[in-house]
Amino acid sequence: MNFSQREGLKKPRTEIQLHDMDLKLRNGIWNAISLIYFSEINPNHSNHLPNYERLYTFFIEFYKDFLIKPIEELNLYWKNNLENFKSFYSTLSWNEVYDLVEFFLDNFPDRHLNETFTIECNRILTREVSGYRIIKNKVSSIITDIEIEAVTTSLENRFHPVREHINQAFLLFSNRVNPDYRNSIKESISSIESLSKLILKNEKTTLTDALTELSKKMTIHPAFKIALEKMYGYTSDANGIRHALLDESNLRAEDARYFLVICSAFVNYISEKI
Known part of the structure; x- marks a missing residue:
């Protein structure tokens, strides 16, 4: 917060930018692109694009696959x-x-620059109160650092089936053109089911079975165990999320985000325990 904002002379932006983009945010992203990806250009050396291999490669892809x-x-x-x-x-x-x-x-054929660009873009998105952040090269409407950390960690889960369910849930949720909240929720829940089956090596096991077995081997607070069982019971109920709530007309981004984040956090917690 700068001097003018601290003194109440200029109000900081408080409205989250979800379905629009003001000039400050647009310019901030442009500056990040220019400073990070175009910084290698030295007009005193050469103005010929093919002399800059990475940029030339990128712009070929840009014309071919973005502009078509x-x-x-x-x-x-x-x-x-x-x-x-x-x-x-x-x-x-x-x-x-x-x-x-x-x-x-x-x-862009430089992983280091891409990582730098991600960090800078997320800084700008935070500064300009955007409702989006970059996670694993995708722009998603997950808006808190805690949520980002939970999802990012679960996307790196050591169990491939679990990781794939979370990844699919994330992709379905973060599609800005045609988000599929219904199937995103289903994939989030499936990540927990998949983890349960892997823990007990039983395709027919449930999360409740898995928690019971885990509590024999490690300390899981009884209240927390009950809370997890209730959440899973709700999602598995024939009259719950799988049927009644999964009516497309009832679902919003916050529903899919809740299940993505809570299931990711749960997967991370259990994965650390075993």
Whole structure:
């Protein structure tokens, strides 16, 4: 918070940017792209784009798979290409800016720069009160650091089936164009079921069975165990999440986010215990 905000002379932004993007946020993301990905350009050395292998490779992919234009239209003179790219950026809608962010992370051939870009973008998204953060190269509407940590950790779970369920739940939830909250919730719940089966090496086991076995081997607070069993019982109830709540018309982003985060946290907790 700066001086003007502390003194009440200028109000800080408090409204979360979820379905729009103001100029400060748009400019912040542009500056991150420019400073991180375009910093290697040295006009005194060369303005010929092919002399910068990583950038040239990226822009070939950009024309081929993002713009879907003939790659021969790519301007090989960097100054002109930059002007074209900046003009293109200014025409993007808020969601297309995030599409571009993901495209950089998926296609720029330098993992270190991509990690730096992720950190800088998340800093800007936080500063400008965006409702989105970058997790595993995807822009998602998970808005707290605690939620981000829970999901990120579960996406690295050592059990492949569990990891795949969480990953699919995350992808279905974070699709900004066509989110599938119903199936995201189902995948989140399936991650817990999968973990339970792996723990007891029994395809027919339930979470309650798994918790009972775990409590014989390690300390699990009884109240916490009951809370987990109740949550799982609710999600498994024939009249619960699997049927009545999974009516598409009843579901919102907060429902899918809740199950993604709570199931991720649960998976992380149990995985640490075994």
